[in-house]
Amino acid sequence: xxxxxxYLVNIKTRLxxxxxxxxLVLASGTAGYGREIAPYLDLNRVGAITVKGLSLFPCxxxxxxxxxxxxxxxxxxxxxxxKGVERFIQEDIPFLETLSTRVFVNIWGTDEHSYRDGARxxxxxxxxxxIEINVSCPNVEKGGASFAxxxxxxxxxxxxxxxxxxxxxxxxxxxxxxxxxxxxxxLEQLGVDAxxxxxxxxxxxxxxxxxxxxxxxxxxGLSGPAIKPMALRMVYEATQxxxxxxxxxxxxxxxxxxxxxxxxxxxxxxxxxxxxxxxxAALEILEGMQSWMExxxxxxxxxxxxxxx
Amino acid sequence: MNEAVITGKQIVGNFIEFTCTCxxxxxxxxxxxxxxxxxxxxxxxxxNRPLGILWAKDDSFALLFEVVGRGTSLLACLxxxxxxxxLGPLGNGYSLDASSALLLAGGxxxxxxxxxxxxxxxxxxxxxxLCGVRDSSEIMLERYIIECESGLRLFCCEEGxxxxxxxxxxxxxxxxxxxxxxxxxxxxxxxxxxxxxxxLAMHPLLEKRRVEVSxxxxxxxxxxxxxxxxxxxxxxxxxxxxxxxxxxxSEVTW
Ligand SMILES: Cc1cc2nc3c(=O)[nH]c(=O)nc-3n(C[C@H](O)[C@H](O)[C@H](O)COP(=O)(O)OP(=O)(O)OC[C@H]3O[C@@H](n4cnc5c(N)ncnc54)[C@H](O)[C@@H]3O)c2cc1C
Ligand SMILES: Cc1cc2nc3c(=O)[nH]c(=O)nc-3n(C[C@H](O)[C@H](O)[C@H](O)COP(=O)(O)O)c2cc1C
Ligand code: FES
Numbered sequence: 001x002x003x004x005x006x007y008l009v010n011i012k013t014r015l016x017x018x019x020x021x022x023x024l025v026l027a028s029g030t031a032g033y034g035r036e037i038a039p040y041l042d043l044n045r046v047g048a049i050t051v052k053g054l055s056l057f058p059c060x061x062x063x064x065x066x067x068x069x070x071x072x073x074x075x076x077x078x079x080x081x082x083k084g085v086e087r088f089i090q091e092d093i094p095f096l097e098t099l100s101t102r103v104f105v106n107i108w109g110t111d112e113h114s115y116r117d118g119a120r121x122x123x124x125x126x127x128x129x130x131i132e133i134n135v136s137c138p139n140v141e142k143g144g145a146s147f148a149x150x151x152x153x154x155x156x157x158x159x160x161x162x163x164x165x166x167x168x169x170x171x172x173x174x175x176x177x178x179x180x181x182x183x184x185x186x187l188e189q190l191g192v193d194a195x196x197x198x199x200x201x202x203x204x205x206x207x208x209x210x211x212x213x214x215x216x217x218x219x220x221g222l223s224g225p226a227i228k229p230m231a232l233r234m235v236y237e238a239t240q241x242x243x244x245x246x247x248x249x250x251x252x253x254x255x256x257x258x259x260x261x262x263x264x265x266x267x268x269x270x271x272x273x274x275x276x277x278x279x280x281a282a283l284e285i286l287e288g289m290q291s292w293m294e295x296x297x298x299x300x301x302x303x304x305x306x307x308x309x
Numbered sequence: 310m311n312e313a314v315i316t317g318k319q320i321v322g323n324f325i326e327f328t329c330t331c332x333x334x335x336x337x338x339x340x341x342x343x344x345x346x347x348x349x350x351x352x353x354x355x356x357n358r359p360l361g362i363l364w365a366k367d368d369s370f371a372l373l374f375e376v377v378g379r380g381t382s383l384l385a386c387l388x389x390x391x392x393x394x395x396l397g398p399l400g401n402g403y404s405l406d407a408s409s410a411l412l413l414a415g416g417x418x419x420x421x422x423x424x425x426x427x428x429x430x431x432x433x434x435x436x437x438x439l440c441g442v443r444d445s446s447e448i449m450l451e452r453y454i455i456e457c458e459s460g461l462r463l464f465c466c467e468e469g470x471x472x473x474x475x476x477x478x479x480x481x482x483x484x485x486x487x488x489x490x491x492x493x494x495x496x497x498x499x500x501x502x503x504x505x506x507x508x509l510a511m512h513p514l515l516e517k518r519r520v521e522v523s524x525x526x527x528x529x530x531x532x533x534x535x536x537x538x539x540x541x542x543x544x545x546x547x548x549x550x551x552x553x554x555x556x557x558x559s560e561v562t563w
Contacts, residue, residue: 029535029536030534031534032534036532037532037534040532052534060545061539063539063541064526064539064540066529067356067528067529067537074355074356074529076535076537081536224352224355225353225355273355275530275534276530276534276535277356278347278396
């Protein structure tokens, strides 16, 4: 039971066997490694924090500019900058150990080996509750195509990771060519515990002052309220096709946005870009979601998950 | 986010100065720091905008911003009595351990150097301030140069304006140094457009000197979580919002 303003709505939720105190998850890339956001938000009040995408070795990311604002959205070209698995373990795990909230670590690689080695090291850390695999990054062994570009390459990667990850295994999906229903059915068969839907949408920005593309890597990832309807569609289709637990995200910035994701089938919700505008956004969203449920006389979150069919 | 109440608004050419009340920001702010300001209660524009702190005292602080785009135009519509959601103070700030200081400001770079000059004056540290603007539309910024008995103040304009030194801040620095050779212990503080900072970084007068610079970058969050504000430095990328905005000029690569 969670009581934020003295009322009681049971908002505990589950991702497979893992219980979350509430469905609010801080999405990867907008909460740093935890310490950075801690002064602004009580991390013990969110269901889980997902740290910035880690690779086996540090990665310096893309040259600036890295961010562009579009109507109700943001394009980012961070280029997955991160400190690498070892430094994360040394510098950030001690802080994360002081928390009671669930900790998810998002990882990426350039080939199957780098994913596997990173996942193997991280799964051995007791404090880590879940490993989230970002499959929307280029596979250097396949000429830079995304790991999610075909069911075969996805199955090959995730099959290997399932063998080494002893914690909750979450696969983070983005927009892709393949039918999302077929993808989640495959992931369920491979023993994946949950999916996160969605990552950012490939997009483009133009710099009018020099008549060039704005980002040096040309395309960048669109997030924020602008993508919410597309993210809802993906979550809906994924949860229609399979019963794999889904963390729904994409543009959530209010309690009612979060409720919409639950209604179409997500059992937890991720908050990303909204945190950039307000570091405490996730808690305000949680409160808004709870008061909406209370206003409707809803006692348990399960009553609304997947209700809108 | 904290709610700052706008208690004063002044239009200074293409700039707006807001005086605000917000103890959480004002009581902790040091020169060189900034706040992230929400420019709209709606979802568009989405991101907050970084603005330097012009001064802070007791429960009040001030902002001075140039109207350059959508966010700053929306901000400019706010009036006395309106509330402004702000996050901060953020970033590191200038170091205050100089025994004498020379401040070089270009355009809106005057904002945080104004705060620094006020602080040095309070601390009794001799400070000189050179400030330059591009054209006559910005000459109202002259009012932000701090008068300090022990130092010199000079305002210059690239466009010829009667009564003002004509040239850039770098030209003014050369003129100044010819008259008052820079003491070895004088620390230089600078903030301004990229071109000016690059020129200063290469300038023989500043070679082997302690020079602190405050940098700008496009920002997503302003508090260190998104890595949007990266800028090349001698140590790889630095994040302007959390490792800056102030750093040694020698650390910046151009
Ligand atoms: C640490 C820091 C302190 C700053 N302090 C001040 C200040 O005290 N006073 C002031 O007038 N301005 C300051 N700026 C710049 C200010 O943040 C931008 O001018 C503002 O965000 C523009 O918003 P906009 O929506 O009006 O412009 P947009 O429509 O977003 O863009 C208009 C133009 O401004 C440029 N711009 C946008 N964001 C930034 C940014 N973060 N930094 C630099 N240029 C930008 C764009 O490239 C474009 O050329 C500061 C920037 C930083 C990073
Ligand atoms: C600045 C930024 C950095 C991100 N970094 C990552 C990352 O490292 N790994 C990842 O899987 N997703 C990353 N994302 C995607 C978010 O986690 C989220 O899936 C996406 O932005 C959609 O949700 P939102 O609209 O609430 O932001 C990032 C998003 C943003 C805006
Ligand atoms: S602006 Fe987000 S880390 Fe600096």
